[in-house]
Amino acid sequence: MLADIDNDEEGSGEKSAADLEAVFDVPVRLSVVLGRTRMPVAKLLKMDIGTVVELDRQVGEAIDIYVNDRLVARGEIVLVEGRLGVTMTEIIKAG
Template structure:
């Protein structure tokens, strides 16, 4: 269907575009690998400072304790969350989903 074939009076997208996808229809994308990163904070250091870091060194990040961390999927900010401990391992719980255009906040 071409864009000029449906008029504003019809009020909705053509049925073939508007229907929701079911989980079964999305099955082909379930195996697509994605990269997930949970960013605790960032720091900027010179190469000389980097070379001086060793075990036990402290690197100050740009975040405060308790501040939400950023969660990226394929280098795109998608959520914010909190660090949690699950069975003596670190994890992340999502507390906010980032919609398109809200990432600058």
């Protein structure tokens, strides 16, 4: 007979945050993509302080949030105590 390796007491299959404790210290790479653009290397080399780069997004449009190069959420840029931050507005379900 196989042992029940599910540690929850009621056998409901539900997990708590404590069940994930083993992965809390695993580092991941978080990337927030404000937008993208393409340009020739010659134009890139001519850039200087104050150069404006036009991106493919509009002001107020949702930004993409990636964890380890996988799209996980969309969000908005926020200003908190003079620093830029991101607030998640939509979680992308794996599919």
